[in-house]
Amino acid sequence: MKKPKKIAIVIVAGLFVYLSLYTWNLRTGHLDALSSHTGLDIASLVIRPGQWVLEKATDFWERYIHLVGLKQQNDDLARENARLVRKNMILAAEARSAERLERLLGFTPPDHWEFSGARVVAHRMGPTGSLATLAVDRGGASGVSADMPVVSLDGVVGRVLRAGAVASTVLLLTDANSRIAIIGEHNRTPGMLAGQGYGEPLTVHFMNLNAVIDPGELLLTSGLSGIFPKGLPVARVVRVRRSDISLFLTVEAEPLVDVAGLEEVLLLHQAPEAPDGPEAAQTKEPGPKPAHAPGTTAREEAAGVPEH
Amino acid sequence: MFPSTNIVALLWWSAYTAAAIWLHRTVPGVDLLAPGIVLSLQEDGGRRTVWLGLAWMLIIEGTGNLPFGYGLAWYGVLVALFLLGRSVFEARSLVFMALLGLALGALHPVITHSLASLAELTVDGRRLLLEGALQAAFFPIVWVIADKCYPRMLRQDVKHL
Structure with missing residues (x-):
């Protein structure tokens, strides 16, 4: 030949x-x-x-060694702590009141979620890291699976794209392929939040021209996509424009989370159905629960993600 | 019994892989394992290169976020270009390495864009071009450094006169 x-x-x-x-x-x-x-x-x-x-x-x-500004930082933290304690007391009272009202109106309580901490191992890496992602040190062995919501203390970070055994890849909300169903905090206007790449504002799709949305309004997860629980803060509206040629508003928003500076994140997973009773009622108390993955204790979890 | 050269080779390539993974974390979008494939082809021969290629393919696919296929095309074309170019250029010349780097720099946006299109993903075209340029620049530099650091006892080539 x-x-x-x-x-x-x-x-x-x-x-x-x-x-x-x-x-x-x-x-x-x-x-x-x-x-x-x-x-x-x-x-x-x-x-x-x-x-x-x-x-x-x-x-x-x-x-x-580098102790410059430590006293000033300590004073600031003490003030911040006092402010947060006061705020926590008010929020706890509001949460109890909301629960009572929900029961009164006959709402079915939403499925509750559990948090587990994970440390960010790397951001985008390697030649095939074309999407805005980060790698975390929790995988299938810790109960992590694809599409699991990922949040930080400031708001939604994204969702799990792929899960290995001891590490996972998280698709960030700033990536152009990310879509999150949202709803306005005050005006309750639904929409679809999409990323446009790192450093670019997020954009909200499918918000009708006559919908009410204000700059500065907080956007929360609507829970309609079935991936994120309802009510998690995602972004804040920065600009609203009406177009002459489109049926939808042009809404730009900024993420609440600085994705470039993330060191730890929380992975959310739905808790197994709790039996009815007084103990079950206690577990439905709103607010962040002790973070631990299935099969590990909260103490082990805390050891896995040290405080900074 | 495992020959001592194999143990040295295993240690050296493990260290190279670890260093490249750390650099991948620092310079995303650039493959610093690719110069290792060429070095392995020059020094080790085919069988070890195949094993290294398979392991590195899994690493770049696993740490990335595109559907599987980039690594196979990337290393496949690299090996093909090296084998074809070897008949035209001096296999260990810096010019040949620079040309291979340029080819890989052009190849990166093409493969990534093709795979992203097939999977209906949106990728930033400008960033891909920048990553391609970085790949072209890094490839010969990393090859030179790796070649200088490669253990003498593993070398199978003959020095230039």
């Missing part, structure tokens, strides 16, 4: 095998799962020891 013919056959055969593998993987996801359970986990295991050393060195420097 002549050489050019041989090369052509090799190229065609290679393309055929490649496309077959690609199509098979799109249908089954086996190769994606394999790479998540090997490549992502290995990378996470390689990064963690170095990250630990780096954090310890930084911590040592900041705690024992």
